[in-house]
Amino acid sequence: MKINIYYGGRGVIDDPTLYVIKKMEDVLTELRVEVHHYNIYEYESQIATLPATLKDVDGVILATTVEWLGIGGYMNQFLDACWLYGDKEKIATIYMQPVVLSKTYGERDGMMTLEKAWEILGGLPCNGLAGYVEDRATFESNQEYAHIIEKKAENLYRSISQKAKGLPTSNQAVTKNVLRSEAMELTPQESEQLAANASNKEFVEQQKEDIIELSSMYRNMLGQEKEDASTEFISSFKSHYVSTPDAKASFLFYIDGKAKPLFVSIAGNDIDCHYGEEAGVDVTLRLKYDIMNHIVSGRETFQRAFTVGDMTSKGDATLLRLLDNSFPFMG
Numbered sequence: 001m002k003i004n005i006y007y008g009g010r011g012v013i014d015d016p017t018l019y020v021i022k023k024m025e026d027v028l029t030e031l032r033v034e035v036h037h038y039n040i041y042e043y044e045s046q047i048a049t050l051p052a053t054l055k056d057v058d059g060v061i062l063a064t065t066v067e068w069l070g071i072g073g074y075m076n077q078f079l080d081a082c083w084l085y086g087d088k089e090k091i092a093t094i095y096m097q098p099v100v101l102s103k104t105y106g107e108r109d110g111m112m113t114l115e116k117a118w119e120i121l122g123g124l125p126c127n128g129l130a131g132y133v134e135d136r137a138t139f140e141s142n143q144e145y146a147h148i149i150e151k152k153a154e155n156l157y158r159s160i161s162q163k164a165k166g167l168p169t170s171n172q173a174v175t176k177n178v179l180r181s182e183a184m185e186l187t188p189q190e191s192e193q194l195a196a197n198a199s200n201k202e203f204v205e206q207q208k209e210d211i212i213e214l215s216s217m218y219r220n221m222l223g224q225e226k227e228d229a230s231t232e233f234i235s236s237f238k239s240h241y242v243s244t245p246d247a248k249a250s251f252l253f254y255i256d257g258k259a260k261p262l263f264v265s266i267a268g269n270d271i272d273c274h275y276g277e278e279a280g281v282d283v284t285l286r287l288k289y290d291i292m293n294h295i296v297s298g299r300e301t302f303q304r305a306f307t308v309g310d311m312t313s314k315g316d317a318t319l320l321r322l323l324d325n326s327f328p329f330m331g
Contacts, residue, residue, distance in 0.1 A: 008064035028151035051086035055249025063099035098128035283315035
C-alpha cells in the first residue's frame with residue numbers, strides 16, 4: 001500500500017499540522033505502508049507537475065492549516081493542478097483523508113472544502129480530522145489527542161484495505177452532468193508533459209514569443225496588416241453568432257493596436273457589430289490583439305482569458321458566460 005501526504009501550509013515551526021501528519025506518518029509506517037511526504041511550498045514553481053505523483057498511490061492525506069481564511073493558496077493551486085492535469089481515472093480510485101488544523105477559525109469549513117474538491121475530482125474522500133489549536137505545546141502533550149490522531153490514520157489504512165464504499169453524492173452528479181472540463185482529451189502521459197511545460201517559465205515565455213512571431217508573419221502573408229480596422233473581427237462575430245431567446249447584452253472591446261473599440265450588441269436574433277465608441281454598454285473589456293485573435297480562431301474562450309488575466313473587464317462579469325455561449329468560436 002502506498003499513501004502520499006501533501007502538506008499545503010507554509011512550513012512554519014509552530015504549525016500544529018506538521019505534528020499531526022508526522023504522527024500519522026509514523027502510524028502508517030508501522031503498518032508497513034509506503035509513505036511519501038510532499039511539502040507543496042517546496043514545489044512553488046512546479047505545482048503543476050505534482051499530480052503526476054498520484055499515478056501509483058492508493059490513498060492521500062491532504063493536510064493544511066487555516067491561518068486566517070480558507071485552506072491556503074498552496075493547497076488551492078495543487079487542487080487546481082489536479083483538475084487541469086491529473087489523471088481523472090486514477091484519481092477515481094484514490095482515497096483521500098483531509099487534515100485541517102486552525103489557529104483562528106474555520107477548520108471544519110476547510111475540511112469540507114477538501115472533501116468537496118476531491119469528490120468533484122472524482123476521488124473517494126474518507127472521514128477527516130479537524131481541530132482548533134490554541135497552544136501547540138499543550139496540544140502535543142495531550143495523550144488523548146494523540147490517540148485520536150493515531151486512530152484517524154488507522155481508519156484511512158482500514159478504508160483502503162477494505163475498499164470502503166459510500167453512497168452517491170450530489171457533488172459527483174454535478175461533476176458528471178455540469179462540470180465537464182473544456183480541456184483537450186489527453187492521455188495521462190500528455191497531461192504530465194503539459195504540466196511540466198506549464199511549470200517551465202522559460203518554455204512558456206518562448207512559446208508566447210513564438211506565437212506572437214507566427215501571428216505577425218501570417219498577418220503579413222495574408223495582408224491582414226492592411227485590413228481596414230472597421231471590418232476586422234466583425235465577420236467572425238456575425239458568422240458565429242448563436243441567438244438565445246431573451247438574451248440581451250452589449251459589449252465594448254478595447255483591443256491593443258486598434259484606434260477604435262469594437263462594439264458588439266446582441267438582442268435575440270439581432271446582432272450589431274461595429275467599431276466605434278458607444279455609451280451605456282453592459283461590459284467593457286480590454287485585451288491584446290493576439291488574445292482576440294486566439295479567441296475568434298477557436299483557441300481560447302472569453303471566460304478562460306478573463307480567468308488567467310489575459311483580459312480585464314468592467315461591468316457585469318456574469319455576462320462573460322453569455323458571451324461564450326453566444327459566440328462558440330471553439331465549436
